[in-house]
Amino acid sequence: MNIPQELKYTKDHEWVKIDGNVATIGVTDFAQGELGDIVYVEVETVGETMEQEEVFGTVEAVKTVSDLFSPLSGEILEFNETLEDTPEKVNTDPYGEGWMVKIQIADESQIEGLMSPEAYKELIGG
Amino acid sequence: MKKIALHDIHTSLNAKMVPFAGFNMPVSYEGVNIEHENVRKAVGVFDVSHMGEFLISGENALDLIQKVCSNDASKLVDGKAQYSCMPNEDGGIVDDLIVYRINAEKYLLVVNASNIEKDWNWIAQHNTMEATMKDLSDDYSLLAIQGPKAAEAMQSLTDINLSEMKFYTFEVAEFAGVKNVIISVTGYTGSGGFEIYFKNEEAETIWTKVMEAGADFGIKPIGLAARDTLRLEMGYCLYGNDIDDTTSPIEAGLGWITKFSKDFVNAEALKKEKEEGAKRKLIAFELDERGIPRQGYDIVDENGKIIGVVTSGTMSPSLDKGIGMGYIPTEIAKSKEKIFIQIRKKAVPASLVKLPFYKG
Numbered sequence: 001m002n003i004p005q006e007l008k009y010t011k012d013h014e015w016v017k018i019d020g021n022v023a024t025i026g027v028t029d030f031a032q033g034e035l036g037d038i039v040y041v042e043v044e045t046v047g048e049t050m051e052q053e054e055v056f057g058t059v060e061a062v063k064t065v066s067d068l069f070s071p072l073s074g075e076i077l078e079f080n081e082t083l084e085d086t087p088e089k090v091n092t093d094p095y096g097e098g099w100m101v102k103i104q105i106a107d108e109s110q111i112e113g114l115m116s117p118e119a120y121k122e123l124i125g126g
Numbered sequence: 127m128k129k130i131a132l133h134d135i136h137t138s139l140n141a142k143m144v145p146f147a148g149f150n151m152p153v154s155y156e157g158v159n160i161e162h163e164n165v166r167k168a169v170g171v172f173d174v175s176h177m178g179e180f181l182i183s184g185e186n187a188l189d190l191i192q193k194v195c196s197n198d199a200s201k202l203v204d205g206k207a208q209y210s211c212m213p214n215e216d217g218g219i220v221d222d223l224i225v226y227r228i229n230a231e232k233y234l235l236v237v238n239a240s241n242i243e244k245d246w247n248w249i250a251q252h253n254t255m256e257a258t259m260k261d262l263s264d265d266y267s268l269l270a271i272q273g274p275k276a277a278e279a280m281q282s283l284t285d286i287n288l289s290e291m292k293f294y295t296f297e298v299a300e301f302a303g304v305k306n307v308i309i310s311v312t313g314y315t316g317s318g319g320f321e322i323y324f325k326n327e328e329a330e331t332i333w334t335k336v337m338e339a340g341a342d343f344g345i346k347p348i349g350l351a352a353r354d355t356l357r358l359e360m361g362y363c364l365y366g367n368d369i370d371d372t373t374s375p376i377e378a379g380l381g382w383i384t385k386f387s388k389d390f391v392n393a394e395a396l397k398k399e400k401e402e403g404a405k406r407k408l409i410a411f412e413l414d415e416r417g418i419p420r421q422g423y424d425i426v427d428e429n430g431k432i433i434g435v436v437t438s439g440t441m442s443p444s445l446d447k448g449i450g451m452g453y454i455p456t457e458i459a460k461s462k463e464k465i466f467i468q469i470r471k472k473a474v475p476a477s478l479v480k481l482p483f484y485k486g
Contacts (some may be wrong), residue, residue, distance in 0.1 A: 036154060040416060040417075041443045061440050062159065063351050
């Protein structure tokens with residue numbers, strides 16, 4: 001199972017990359033494997049300010065649908081619009097081209113509460 | 127949790143295993159879309175050994191089957207199979223099944239895994255004519271080898287001419303060096319192929335030979351997830367979704383397997399329902415916009431009023447659009463061409479269509 005060292009994680013199987021005061025968000029390799037073939041990524045919250053844990057979108061796979069939870073509070077700056085046409089990138093490259101949104105971090109103290117790669121690995125029984 | 131005979135082979139193939147009807151079953155291997163397409167274009171093999179098999183025998187075997195089943199099993203001849211259902215006394219369905227006539231006094235009933243106990247008790251309760259009943263479910267494995275290349279791919283394993291066998295017929299023959307295998311021209315995919323029944327102890331041998339024989343034809347193992355998308359593209363009912371203890375065969379569009387030429391459980395009420403017309407109807411729809419309908423979603427009209435519920439829904443891998451089935455009042459089904467599926471906050475427009483969704 002691929003769990004990059006440089007990222008932070010959540011119990012909802014999302015990864016967070018911190019870059020100054022902007023966080024890039026996606027779902028983990030484990031999550032895409034559990035979801036199976038992804039058909040749509042729906043994010044209609046660009047420009048909105050999310051509370052931590054609030055639903056910012058949904059991901060629809062052939063067999064299941066899953067909410068996407070904001071790992072941090074802040075404004076949704078950008079949605080990866082290439083996923084509109086090629087949602088399968090979430091399956092093939094979850095940590096790269098399959099990224100989903102960028103968030104303007106509102107409260108940096110929340111970063112500390114995210115999971116380390118080791119803790120996430122333990123969560124998924126790896 | 128019960129274990130199917132080929133459990134370890136599936137895990138060695140990296141199958142994702144999920145609990146289903148008391149068994150750990152392979153739900154996918156490479157991914158549902160790839161597996162789906164492999165069956166539509168070439169051939170795939172499904173392990174559906176969780177299904178139940180009952181042997182009904184003796185001189186009154188046919189009487190018992192006629193009593194509990196809606197279809198007319200007296201039309202069967204040796205080597206012929208029939209799709210049927212068992213109505214309950216309250217207008218619903220106990221289960222749907224396939225009836226195989228081995229000979230005039232020996233029939234095999236293949237039932238859904240989740241209903242094995244319920245079906246057994248139901249049939250036993252109606253067995254006043256004392257036919258002999260035997261539950262073979264724990265002893266037999268079942269592989270479905272499905273796809274346009276199935277006959278060609280499996281031909282090296284048997285002397286029976288597979289491509290000449292007719293739909294819903296079967297042979298008991300040697301297959302992959304194993305004697306007394308039931309080779310049946312049935313399936314749940316709409317892409318042709320076979321279902322083969324054999325004893326658990328032969329499962330590994332047969333699996334290995336099927337994969338070897340199919341290798342040149344691109345055979346792949348296929349999970350239950352693709353089985354569901356394949357059957358839904360054909361509009362085949364799934365027990366527990368589209369039919370259950372509360373849905374009648376008439377409203378489910380199973381009038382064609384409900385024959386009033388003979389008596390059976392609840393025949394009178396079903397006949398009346400057929401004559402008067404069912405109040406609701408299982409309909410098929412395609413979404414006009416993007417989205418995926420799923421079981422349990424509300425069906426609404428243009429004013430947002432709930433008119434029914436989705437019983438099965440998926441993204442059709444072949445059509446690349448959302449498809450589904452669900453019950454709505456018959457009068458609405460007759461008068462409207464558009465309905466709406468409530469997907470979270472959005473009512474997505476959908477068109478009523480004729481089955482099958484996938485026309486090959």
